[in-house]
Amino acid sequence: DRGRINAEQVLNAINPDDVHKPKSSLVSVENTANRGGGSIYQISDLQNIKQVCLNHNLKFHLDGARIWNALVARGEFPRDYGQIFDSISVCLSKGLGAPVGSVLLGSGPFIKQARRYRKVLGGGMRQAGYLAAAGIFSLENNLEKLITDHEHAHMIAEALIPKDFIGHILPVETNILIFEVTGRYQPRSFCDYLAQFQVRCLPISPTQVRMVTHLDVTREMVDRLCQIIHDM
Template identity: 50%
Template sequence: MEINLISDTVTKPSPGMLDAMMSADVGDDVFKADPTVNRLEEKVASLFNREAALYFPSGTMTNQTAIKLHTKPGDQLICDKYAHVYNYEGGGVSFNSGVSCKLIDGHRGMMTANQVEDAINPPDFYHSPLTSLVCAENTTNKGGGACWNFSELVRIKAVCQKYGLAYHLDGARIWNALIEKGETAKQYGELFDTISVCLSKGLGCPVGSVLVGDKELINNALRIRKILGGGMRQAGFMAAAGIYALDNQMDRLADDHKKAREIGALLESLPFIKKVEPLETNIIIFEINEDYLSVDDFILKLHKKDIYIIGMGNSKLRIVTHMDYTDQMHEIFLKTLRTL
């Protein structure tokens, strides 16, 4: 039995999701004529209490579109040093928008309002880039699935309003944060100018992300999506998966979090584990004590048991629980770790 814990993107559609996909009513979404895509966009916009939404093939394209919406070439955005838009989007900030990043040395991918304010370049000092955008990520990927304190996000919003900055949320795993913290999508919709949400992380869809905002921004996003090559034709087959996931596969995220906590607790008890990062949702980041065992040997030992995790460099490894990680797999994995 293969146990794949490299990411929550490795899931395959559930039987109910496949049924929804195969029975979807579709059209040509490039002409905005796919009824299922339109329904998904309306559903996500309503969930966040925003005017409009736009379906994208990937979270990276969604974030990159948002950045382009809010900036001009030569501008600068502020984000944490762990931010996905800086670390894992292929340098798209500079390539697509001609924008640089002012990196904040935050805590587990999260920065404070004071740090954001201190990082803003004086708008009348033309020798430095013009600060125009602040990007937050919730939950934080490189920060180990950490959830922001919502009140800090509110304080950052006040800074953005004070200095006339746009505010974007990379909400790739926002669903995990909502379940863990008992917050609502509407709260986030009221706070950010744009939000990207991923359907293939945690919710189990095969592909797709959605950008939400006001009508004018989303109309402009449609043009940018076209420029980036993101227009899809009968995309309703995939959008149907998103609708199904939002209706049926949201609450079960709590089970992923429970399994992750159990893995984290066991790792902390093992002599060859140096450190386990604080754990809130479905991502476990930990370090190997290489006096006992090398990272490569640890990964190899798991591979021999048909168990797969991912390395992050500097002796750190990552495990991500997800909907295809069953109770049976969980017991096998825990037993494997105990007897390694």
């Protein structure tokens, strides 16, 4: 389901109590799902998976690199997710536009253990407060701007729909577009053509192209891209 799993699939994937098999201990989901075209989980589906985790003594982790996009698109709140997951990782540099940075969230004992593992593996930075300040700025100033990114993605999708060389377009829920290119263009030639106009996109399969809108993409740029697509 466009990168999303459900409680029944999790239940069926749990290994039996067998010495010949690894012991199932963790369920991890991604929200939004990258290769699903920025697809978003329903909170109720996550709650159902959580119940399976509780019943089978499994930890539940959220890869929330794009969680901000999900929150803005659905009008949800961070606490809605914090009540479900044992741990959450979030990214500050994708949609929010910080130069670098991710954050790991969890209980006090969990974070203490994570810091120990980081030290064991040689991790750690000095004077990281400068980077943290950029992350704080992005959280305080750029969340609402994600709405504009989503609007831009929809505008580009609308420009693509009428073209005879565009096949199936995955439903656009956030800032990611994944679509099929066929006929007189192939994914690589399509991307190469747009590169002439300083438009960067990525062929991700023999039939598909991926585009992502972000903080540095302006409405004027999107209007120009839509015109380029119209003229193709």
